[in-house]
Amino acid sequence: MQRKAFSLVELVVVMAIIGLLAGLLLPAVQMAREAARRVACSSNLRNLGLGVDNYLTAMRRIPIGNDLLSSTEHSWASNILPYVEEMKLFARIDFNKQWDDPISNHSVAKANIAICRCPSALKIFDGKIDFGGVQGSGLTGLSLGMAANDAFGCGSLIVRVRDQPNPLRPSAITDGFSNTIIIAESVDRNSENSGRWACGRNCFSQNQSLDDSQSDGMVSKHSGVHALFMDGRLNLVSKSIDTRILGAWCTRNGGETTRNSED
Numbered sequence: 001m002q003r004k005a006f007s008l009v010e011l012v013v014v015m016a017i018i019g020l021l022a023g024l025l026l027p028a029v030q031m032a033r034e035a036a037r038r039v040a041c042s043s044n045l046r047n048l049g050l051g052v053d054n055y056l057t058a059m060r061r062i063p064i065g066n067d068l069l070s071s072t073e074h075s076w077a078s079n080i081l082p083y084v085e086e087m088k089l090f091a092r093i094d095f096n097k098q099w100d101d102p103i104s105n106h107s108v109a110k111a112n113i114a115i116c117r118c119p120s121a122l123k124i125f126d127g128k129i130d131f132g133g134v135q136g137s138g139l140t141g142l143s144l145g146m147a148a149n150d151a152f153g154c155g156s157l158i159v160r161v162r163d164q165p166n167p168l169r170p171s172a173i174t175d176g177f178s179n180t181i182i183i184a185e186s187v188d189r190n191s192e193n194s195g196r197w198a199c200g201r202n203c204f205s206q207n208q209s210l211d212d213s214q215s216d217g218m219v220s221k222h223s224g225v226h227a228l229f230m231d232g233r234l235n236l237v238s239k240s241i242d243t244r245i246l247g248a249w250c251t252r253n254g255g256e257t258t259r260n261s262e263d
Helices: 008-059 087-091 243-249
Strands: 131-137 181-185 204-206 224-229 234-238
Touching: 008 131, 008 181, 008 224, 008 234
Parallel strands: 131 204
Antiparallel strands: 131 181, 181 224, 224 234
16 A cells, blocks of 8 residues: 655645744743743832831831941841841841951852842842842932932932931831832842842932943833832833933932822
């Protein structure tokens, strides 16, 4: 009996159809994967926000963003460790020594904390954080100082300096919790300092529009930038947002009238 088989032409047609279907399916798979990464990123940011909120409830003050006055430069992320189920890591930190002191803190500062990462980020190194505390903004025309009404000191996670030596109380957020960003995505920064959770230099003043090519501030690998407001609300902020609104959201006391949306 004669055996039947595909002809060369039939085989080429079948392979072409399979290739076409694969080409149509691949973008959908990539979109689904990115959606999953975006959800994981937002979940991590929410957990960090819960840590700050629990710290605020327990201590009745907002954590210092960066302790520059003592020259230790310990960060807000270090202070909220007990409130994000990292008590053992917190206990290993010597807050009287510099954040990366080679004897006391170097090894702990290299610890990897899952909720500090964005799955879409490209760089990988020990102690990384893909989120930063907002210490202020120069987008509303403020002078470049670190006092309460200056661009580098008007945010919710302040740098501790002589002009502002004490942690903020909730009453200092005069623009309202729903109008003030406290933490936002800032992915793939310097592995030596600003990109490390233990270093207070992960805080930033937002002085540019949302652009992934900038070296600091709000940067994301998603279609927008995840930003967490002090009332716990999370926004995916459009990269084309009006810079005046962005600057107003990054200050705690400017008196601007904004809405916590992107209408």
